[in-house]
Amino acid sequence: MELSEAKQWARAYYRGIDNLLLPSHTPDFAGLDEAGIRHDVRQSIQHGFMSTSGVAPLCSFAEYVRMLEIACEEARGRIFVGAYIGEKDQDANRKLLAHAARAGCSHAVLVPRYLTPASSDELYQWYAELIESTSLPIVLYAQNNPRLKHLHPSGIALDVFDRLAELPSVIAVKLTQAINLVRAVECARRLGERILVGPVHLDMMPLLSQVCHVQWSGQWNAECAQSPQHPYVVEYIDAISRKDLDFAEKIYWMLEPAYRAFFQLQTPLLLKGGHPWQHIKYNQWCVGGNGGLIRDIGKPRDQVPVLTREARLSIRSAYQSVNIQPERDEEEEFVVGKTAYARGVRRSGMAALPLYE
Numbered sequence: 001m002e003l004s005e006a007k008q009w010a011r012a013y014y015r016g017i018d019n020l021l022l023p024s025h026t027p028d029f030a031g032l033d034e035a036g037i038r039h040d041v042r043q044s045i046q047h048g049f050m051s052t053s054g055v056a057p058l059c060s061f062a063e064y065v066r067m068l069e070i071a072c073e074e075a076r077g078r079i080f081v082g083a084y085i086g087e088k089d090q091d092a093n094r095k096l097l098a099h100a101a102r103a104g105c106s107h108a109v110l111v112p113r114y115l116t117p118a119s120s121d122e123l124y125q126w127y128a129e130l131i132e133s134t135s136l137p138i139v140l141y142a143q144n145n146p147r148l149k150h151l152h153p154s155g156i157a158l159d160v161f162d163r164l165a166e167l168p169s170v171i172a173v174k175l176t177q178a179i180n181l182v183r184a185v186e187c188a189r190r191l192g193e194r195i196l197v198g199p200v201h202l203d204m205m206p207l208l209s210q211v212c213h214v215q216w217s218g219q220w221n222a223e224c225a226q227s228p229q230h231p232y233v234v235e236y237i238d239a240i241s242r243k244d245l246d247f248a249e250k251i252y253w254m255l256e257p258a259y260r261a262f263f264q265l266q267t268p269l270l271l272k273g274g275h276p277w278q279h280i281k282y283n284q285w286c287v288g289g290n291g292g293l294i295r296d297i298g299k300p301r302d303q304v305p306v307l308t309r310e311a312r313l314s315i316r317s318a319y320q321s322v323n324i325q326p327e328r329d330e331e332e333e334f335v336v337g338k339t340a341y342a343r344g345v346r347r348s349g350m351a352a353l354p355l356y357e
């Protein structure tokens with residue numbers, strides 16, 4: 001099969017781990033802490049990740065555009081930067097795609113977060129309009145989307161992805177950590193020859209790699225089970241892509257306790273449409289990331305939980321269980337963010353301590 005230029009580019013270079021770039025904020029939470037964001041981009045490079053993807057739902061539109069610009073400036077071609085496109089309005093999505101391309105992003109992830117389409121055709125149209133409007137390579141997201149359950153009980157409209165995979169700029173599909181195994185195999189079987197299949201759930205990779213070639217995983221908090229000194233997740237996906245299952249299995253059992261702890265925290269939240277954002281920030285900080293509290297975006301606590309002392313201790317012990325010594329227990333540095341702390345900002349100067357107890 002003749003693959004498009006973008007698909008060939010992806011096969012050659014889109015290999016490895018794509019992590020999450022979360023915003024860092026000023027102490028009054030009114031703006032972005034650019035130094036903190038730059039730190040996290042450099043830290044993703046230290047981890048050996050191939051790409052870092054900006055998390056949009058935690059920022060305003062203007063902040064998100066700026067975050068992508070900062071990330072691309074700091075990346076300077078050393079790591080790919082992905083943009084997440086999922087606004088309510090298609091005009092806003094087109095604008096965001098244009099900003100992302102101008103900033104120097106390598107790809108965009110399209111997520112119809114607000115659309116309840118009457119049919120598969122309407123959903124296809126939503127994607128097609130955006131794909132036609134940009135030259136950026138496109139990543140699809142196979143998530144358990146409650147708004148699509150009338151199209152398929154899994155919430156993953158594979159028939160639509162099947163059509164989209166034919167388009168030259170569609171390069172990959174992310175399989176959510178919470179995906180049903182049968183649906184994951186269907187995605188691998190039906191899409192895997194044309195676009196790259198990127199599972200987040202590490203347990204599924206050995207099996208899926210028997211169905212199609214697996215060479216990337218993203219966008220997720222891969223820092224939950226590795227550090228720059230112990231890049232287990234990076235080594236695991238590398239072994240999977242080389243089809244060296246003996247080595248992959250060996251690495252898997254080295255990272256498994258920490259991965260399982262994160263899986264057990266995150267998966268029930270994903271199924272409700274949430275994410276443990278503050279926990280992810282803490283995870284990243286424990287292995288050298290900037291940290292700094294993210295804003296409370298007003299989601300119910302059973303979707304975006306509070307980071308408690310107990311949760312912090314269990315994250316620290318998850319790292320210890322895989323032989324990683326987490327960052328010194330300096331909670332104040334985590335709360336304000338590493339770069340702000342170095343500039344003299346302290347907890348007493350923060351306007352609030354959202355999602356933190």
Ligand SMILES: N[C@@H](CC=O)C(=O)O
Binds near residue numbers: 020219275
């Ligand atoms: N959104 C991701 C997880 C991010 O940490 C997923 O669907 O698995």
